[in-house]
Amino acid sequence: MLFRTKYNRNKEVFKSTSGDGYQPTYKMRVHEDGKRELEKVGRIDLYAQIQSYKDSCDINYILERFARGDESALSKIQGVYGDFTAMPTNLAELQQRVVDAEALFYNLPVDIRAEFNHSPSEFYSAIGTDKFNKAVGITPQVDPQPIIDPQPVISTPQVDPQPVVQKGEI
Structure with missing residues (x-):
């Protein structure tokens, strides 16, 4: 039995097409x-996408977050908040929603x-769309004109003008 070394490698080489570093979406x-x-x-840009995760993979950064009190730093699953009670939980429920809509x-x-x-x-x-509204018989509501909030009028108190007396006139 021969152990594989760099001198007696398998001759079968699989080639892959080289890419340009970008993945189409x-x-x-x-x-x-x-x-x-x-x-x-x-x-x-695949390289930029990979590099965007470098901080979240750095063990020093992860431990620093945990030391500051962020317990989610060591959690495998990050929490998501929302009302998902009506969301389908598997493919069968999703397909049932499609069947119900049809x-x-x-x-x-x-x-x-x-x-x-x-x-x-x-x-x-x-x-x-208008086509949908017309076919179903929905009349679009006319938005009322917005009420303009008038600015408060600040009135200055009316003061009777007093004659200005200059020194030496009395």
Whole structure:
């Protein structure tokens, strides 16, 4: 049995494509007609992203935070505060929400569904638009004119003018 050394390495070498140090970022866009499309929206500098975590990985910095009284410095999971009682907790619950939303759409009258080409994604992407308000029968509220808060009038007390007497006039 031979031990592998730098002189008798395996000849099989796997090559990977070299990158330029940037990772593209994508975002799904839902167009006005309800079509979904994945678009490239930017690039992330991988080196800068890695370097942004250098302080949080430094053991001296972590221990200094803990010494100051920050107990979360040694915690694996950071807390998040919010009301998440109605949020789905797994993929099945999330999928059930989608099914419920589609069922809600398909229970609408046919003429409303026809306005959105019988597509739930078109319907939900149009929420808040004039087309949606017109199809559903929502009349937009007219915002009342803002009440201008008048500035308080500061009045100076009226004083009868007294004649100014100069020295030697009396």
